[in-house]
Amino acid sequence: MNKNFSICFISFFFLFIFMLMNFFMMIYFIMNNIIIFMEWELISFNSMNIVMSILLDWMSLLFMMFVSLISSSVIYYSKSYMNSELNLNRFIILVLLFILSMILLIISPNIVSILLGWDGLGLVSYCLVIYYQNWKSFNAGMLTALSNRVGDVFILMVISWMMNYGSWNYIFYLNFMFNDYSMMIISVMIILAAMTKSAQIPFSSWLPAAMAAPTPVSALVHSSTLVTAGVYLLIRFNDLLVNMFFMKMLLLLSGLTMFMAGISANYEYDLKKIIALSTLSQLGLMMSILSMGMADLAFFHLLTHAMFKALLFMCAGVIIHMMNDNQDIRMMGGLSFYIPLTSLCLNISNLALCGIPFLAGFYSKDLILEMVSMSNLNMMVFYLYYFSTGLTMFYTIRLMMYLMINNFNLLSVYNLYDEDFIMLKSMLILLFMSVVTGSFLSWMIFIYPYMIYLPLNLKLMVFYVSGMGMMMGYVISNMKINSINKFLKTYKLSLFFCMMWFMPNLSTYGLNYYFLKFSQKMIKNIDMGWSELYSGQGMYNIVKNYSIISSFLLMNNLKIYLYSFILWMMILFLLFIMN
Structure with missing residues (x-):
């Protein structure tokens, strides 16, 4: 175990030094x-x-x-969480490969090196999702890999299309070629690629399925790496995204994703899936504000969300450990009495997620919603934003009621105890960041002080919907056995919401099943059928038969057979005459 500990500690140490180096460089670059x-x-x-191109600016740093x-x-936390894992080195190396792929994606202004990072994320995430080696993990990993593969294909098509321009450094084209027809095609492909990686409708079903991975991986994947890659790509390409029709489509789909994830989280009982659906909701928020042309706000929310979401998953990991690997929130309760420090971290990260004033989430979410209130939007999008904000409060209060x-x-x-200090120390770092990140970033990213002037009702709208969500969460969580029949009356509707609007059925059992079935038939008929007959095995049999014939001829056996044949023919002829 000492060797494992040394690898964890060395990885943690180097990443922490790398973080400090990036921090000081970023301050210097901004100033x-x-x-x-x-x-x-x-x-x-x-x-x-x-x-090979590298772009270092304040955003990438x-x-x-x-x-x-x-x-x-997360790596320091894994030392304790994955303590019973025999191959901890392999796990740490996979996580480091994952981080390396993400860093390659972040610093690339070149679409080819972006593809390397993009595909690296997809491949390593597959290896991490199937880490526990059971059928559920295998299915989840295949769904994750196939869904992300769609985005990889679009990036490949962008690479081939950009050969028209003589260079793959997209950073040079963004400002002066956005009216070009080719650039419109490239922007559509980039939007579709980002939608697959950031799990927008109709590619949403892989994100809750990826919860089959170990919890430290979930904390990394769902906060700052895999799912944010699509949002980050669109932030980098935001000058390209000027076509109004595609932006409206992205706004609609991301708004529906946000709404669907919020509703589904209220019907879910798996602790990790609830947090995963809240990630999906926040990704919809980022993509929708991006589609309105506010890339700096999307980046701001991306960073603040990363902190409290990683902390939330870490707290969930501690609780799952305490519960003997049980993830059902109906089995939990009264945890604040037994594991107070973990409960503190969980509650603060949950409140930051809800946008409670002066925590990290408040600065970005409140700003986004006020900009939405100022924008010239139709009522449907406006309601999608505010309902989703209320639903966030709804499922958070429900979760806190069930857990605490x-x-x-x-x-x-x-036997519940709160004395795993390795886990606690890694969580306390993120707890501090979840409190201060919002104000720290709002001072740093926005170079001027901002104030949004709105009517009083619109200004207080966030508090109205948050209060409604809190009240509904409290009331629904307190419903006892007598109220179950109300849900049984709406069983089909509940099933529809619980199944993420049947999204897994459409993608997993629908499209993926038929594609895989078609692939199986192609392999059976072509690769193992006609190809075998006319290539590998077929050629072998043909050459073998010809070799037998040629060896038969070359061994001079034909002469003997010919003489004997003539002799037999003569004997038969004589017998025929004598008769």
């Missing part, structure tokens, strides 16, 4: 308005140059700082 663009030419062949801070905490206030329902004799 002096510096952008560094580096190119390293790998191959020059005729007129084609293959170059800030994002790398957050990724390295969260991943260092209800009775403990798992075992009659139990």
Whole structure:
């Protein structure tokens, strides 16, 4: 175990140093308005140059700082969480590969190196989702890989399309070629690729399924790496996204994603899936504000959300450990009496998620909702935003009621303790960041003080919907057995909401099943059928038969057979004459 501990500690140490380095560089870059663009030419062949490009500006450095801070905490946390894992080294190496892929994606202004990071995230996430080696993990991993593969194909098509321009450094084209027809096609492909990676409708079903991965991986994936890759790509390409029709479609789909995830979280009883659906809701919020052209707000919310969501997953991991690997919230209760520090972290991260004033989530969510109130939007989008905000409060209060206030329902004799200091230390780092990140970033990202002037009702609208959500969450959580028949009357509607609007049925059992079935038939008929007959095995049999014939001829056996044949013919002829 000492060897495992040393690998965890070395990884944590180097990532923490890397985070500090990024922090100081980012401060220096912001104060002096510096952008560094580096190119390293790998191959020059005729007129084609293959170059490795790196873009370092305040945005990439800030994002790398957050990724390295969260991943260092997660790796330190894994030392205790994955304590019984025999191959802890393999797990840590996979996590480090995951972080490396994300960093490659962040610093790339080149669409080819973006594809390397993008595909690296997809491949390593598959390896991490199937880490526990059971059928549920295998199915979840396949769904994750296939859904993300759609986005990879769009990125590949963008690469081939951008060969028209003579360079893959997209950063040069954004400002002066956005009216071009080709750029419109590229922007559509980039939007579709980002929608698959950030799990927007109709690609939403893989995100809750990816909860089959170990909890430290979930904390990393659902806060600052895999699911945020699509949002970050669109933030980088935001100058391209000027076509109003596609922006309206993205706004509608991301608003529906936000709404659908909020409703589904209220019907879910799996602790990790509730947190995953809240991630999906926040991703919808980021994508929708991006589609309205406010990339800086989307980036702001991306960073604040990363902190409290990683903390939320870490707290869930501690609770699942205490519950003997049980994830059903109906079995939990009264945890604030037994694990007070973990409960403190969980409640603060939950309140930050709800946007309670002066925590991290408040600064970004409140600003986004006030900008939405100022914008010239139709009522449907306006209601989608505010209903989803109320639903966030709804499922958060419901979760807190089940975890903190209800009775403990798992075992009659139990041993809950809050003394795993390795987990607690990594959580306390993120707890501090969940409190201060919002104000720290709002001072740093926005170079001028902002004040949004709205009518009193619109200004208080966030508090109205949050209060309604809180009240509904409290009332629904207190419903006893007598109220179950109310839900049984609406069983089909409840099933529809619980199943994420039947999204898993459409993608997993629908599209993926038929594609995989079609692939199986193709392999059976072509690869193992006609291809075998006319290539590998077929050619082998043909050559073998010809070799037998040619060896028969070359061994001079034909002469003997010919003489004997003539002799037999003569004998038969004589017998025929004599008769």
